[in-house]
Amino acid sequence: MTRNEKLHEECGVFGIISTKPTAVVPLTASALLALQHRGQESAGIATFVDGTLKTKKGMGLVTDVFSSDYLEFVANAKIAVGHVRYSTTGSCNLENAQPIETVHSKVSLALAHNGNLTNSAQIRRELIQSGMVLHTTNDTEIVNILIVKNMIETGDLESAIVGAMNFIEGAFSIVIATKDKLIAVRDRNGFRPLCMGRLGDSIMFASETCALDALGAEFVRDVAPGEVVSVDLKGNVSSRMLERASKSGLCSFEFIYFARPDSVIDGISVYEARVNMGRALYRQRPTEADYVCGVPDSGMQAAYGYSMESGIPMAPAFVKNKYVGRSFILPDQVKRENAVDVKLNPIKATVEGKRLIIIDDSIVRATTSTRTIKMLRRAGAKEVHMRISAPPFRYECFFGVDIDRRDKLVANKYDVDGICKLIGADSLEYLSLDNLKAISPSTSFCTGCFTGDYPAPVTPTLKNSFDDGISN
Numbered sequence: 001m002t003r004n005e006k007l008h009e010e011c012g013v014f015g016i017i018s019t020k021p022t023a024v025v026p027l028t029a030s031a032l033l034a035l036q037h038r039g040q041e042s043a044g045i046a047t048f049v050d051g052t053l054k055t056k057k058g059m060g061l062v063t064d065v066f067s068s069d070y071l072e073f074v075a076n077a078k079i080a081v082g083h084v085r086y087s088t089t090g091s092c093n094l095e096n097a098q099p100i101e102t103v104h105s106k107v108s109l110a111l112a113h114n115g116n117l118t119n120s121a122q123i124r125r126e127l128i129q130s131g132m133v134l135h136t137t138n139d140t141e142i143v144n145i146l147i148v149k150n151m152i153e154t155g156d157l158e159s160a161i162v163g164a165m166n167f168i169e170g171a172f173s174i175v176i177a178t179k180d181k182l183i184a185v186r187d188r189n190g191f192r193p194l195c196m197g198r199l200g201d202s203i204m205f206a207s208e209t210c211a212l213d214a215l216g217a218e219f220v221r222d223v224a225p226g227e228v229v230s231v232d233l234k235g236n237v238s239s240r241m242l243e244r245a246s247k248s249g250l251c252s253f254e255f256i257y258f259a260r261p262d263s264v265i266d267g268i269s270v271y272e273a274r275v276n277m278g279r280a281l282y283r284q285r286p287t288e289a290d291y292v293c294g295v296p297d298s299g300m301q302a303a304y305g306y307s308m309e310s311g312i313p314m315a316p317a318f319v320k321n322k323y324v325g326r327s328f329i330l331p332d333q334v335k336r337e338n339a340v341d342v343k344l345n346p347i348k349a350t351v352e353g354k355r356l357i358i359i360d361d362s363i364v365r366a367t368t369s370t371r372t373i374k375m376l377r378r379a380g381a382k383e384v385h386m387r388i389s390a391p392p393f394r395y396e397c398f399f400g401v402d403i404d405r406r407d408k409l410v411a412n413k414y415d416v417d418g419i420c421k422l423i424g425a426d427s428l429e430y431l432s433l434d435n436l437k438a439i440s441p442s443t444s445f446c447t448g449c450f451t452g453d454y455p456a457p458v459t460p461t462l463k464n465s466f467d468d469g470i471s472n
C-alpha cells in the first residue's frame with residue numbers, strides 16, 4: 001500500500017449522544033462546519049434511525065454535502081458521529097470519506113478517525129491471512145473489522161472496542177456510534193486533540209473546542225491520552241484506560257498551523273500560543289521595520305505577538321482571496337505557484353517603500369514564501385524580513401500531518417542562510433525549538449517533524465511505506 005492510499009490525514013471528528021430524541025444530526029452538521037478548517041475534501045454524518053444505521057457522505061464542504069432536506073429528514077435522533085476529511089494528493093475519493101460504517105449481526109457501528117495508524121500494514125496482512133475479506137484500502141476499515149472480530153469472540157462492546165484500540169498504534173482520536181452508545185478514544189500519546197462537552201441532555205466529543213462553542217455547549221474536559229470514554233443513552237459516562245501507557249506527545253503543529261485560534265487544546269489556548277510564538281520571534285532577533293505583517297491566515301496571530309513585543313505597528317500586507325482552495329496539496333510545483341499568486345495579492349499602500357517583517361507559520365517546500373516575497377518586491381517593498389513561527393521542517397510526520405517526505409523539505413537541503421537566499425528575503429529567522437516548547441513548559445509535545453525524534457516507535461516498514469508512491 002502506498003502512502004497515498006493510507007490514512008494520513010488531519011481531519012476533524014465529532015460525536016453526540018442524547019437521552020431524548022433531538023436534533024443530533026443538524027447539531028453534528030453545525031459542529032463539522034466549525035471544524036471545516038481540519039478538512040475540506042469530504043464530509044459525512046452517521047446516525048441511527050429506529051435502530052438502523054444511516055450514513056450520508058459526500059465530496060466537498062459540509063454545506064455541499066448536507067442539504068436542508070436531509071437535515072430535516074433526520075431531524076430527531078439520539079446519536080450521531082461526523083467527520084470532515086483533509087486529503088493528501090491522490091487520495092481524494094468517496095471511498096475514503098468517513099464515518100466508516102459496518103453492519104453486522106453482532107454489532108452495527110459507525111467510526112470517525114483523525115490521525116494515522118502506524119501498524120495498519122501489519123494488521124491488514126494478519127487479517128487477510130486469517131481469511132477476512134477487506135473492501136477498501138482505508139485504515140479505518142481495519143479498526144471496524146477488529147471491533148467486530150472482538151465482538152464475535154467476547155459479545156461485549158466496550159471490551160471489543162478497548163481490545164481493538166489496544167491493538168492499533170500511532171495517532172488516533174476516534175468517535176464511534178452504535179445504536180445505544182457513543183464511545184470516544186484518544187491514542188496513548190494524545191497526538192491529536194479530543195474534547196468532551198455538554199449541551200442540555202446531550203454529551204458530545206469534538207476535535208476542537210471551537211465546535212462546542214459553535215453549538216453553545218459547555219466544555220467538560222479533554223479526553224486524556226490513552227482514555228476510552230463511553231456514554232450510554234441514559235447519559236451515564238464511564239472511562240477506561242488503554243494498555244501500555246506512553247510518553248505524551250501532543251502535536252505541536254496543531255498550535256503552529258492546524259487548529260483554529262479560538263480553540264483550547266489540553267488547557268492551552270491556540271491563540272495565546274501563536275501570540276507567544278510571535279513575541280519570542282522578536283526576542284530571538286530584534287529587527288527594525290516599519291510594519292509587521294502576517295501571511296493570512298495562520299501567520300496573523302504570531303504577527304500580532306511580534307507587533308506587541310516590538311512596538312512595531314501591524315499592517316495588512318496581503319489580501320487573501322477567500323474563494324481559492326488550498327495551494328499546499330496541488331500535485332505539481334507550477335500549479336502550486338500559480339495558486340499562491342491567485343490566493344494572495346499585496347496591498348501596495350502598505351508595502352511600497354516600507355521595511356516589512358513578514359510572518360508565516362511554516363516553510364515546507366518554500367513555494368509560498370518565495371512567491372510572497374517576489375510579490376512584495378514587485379509592489380515596492382524596501383526590505384522583507386521573513387519570520388517563521390515554527391522551527392525548520394526537516395523530517396516526515398508519521399502521525400497524521402501532511403508533510404512531505406524529507407528529501408522534498410527545503411530545510412533538509414539548505415541551512416537557514418541558504419533558504420534565506422532561495423526565498424529572496426533580507427533576513428530569515430525560525431522559531432527555536434525551545435521557544436516552541438515554551439508555549440506550555442508543562443506539556444510534552446511531539447516535535448518529530450523538527451527533530452526526527454518521535455514519542456512513538458517509527459519502524460523501518462513504516463518509513464518505507466512513506467517513501468512509496470508519493471506524488472506531491
Ligand code: AMP
Pocket residue numbers: 257295298326328360361362363364365366367368369401402403
Ligand atoms: P510551502 O509553500 O511548501 O513552503 O508550505 C508552507 C505554506 O503552506 C505555509 O504558508 C503554511 O501555512 C502552509 N502549510 C504548511 N503545512 C501545511 C499542511 N500540512 N497542510 C496545509 N498547509 C500547510
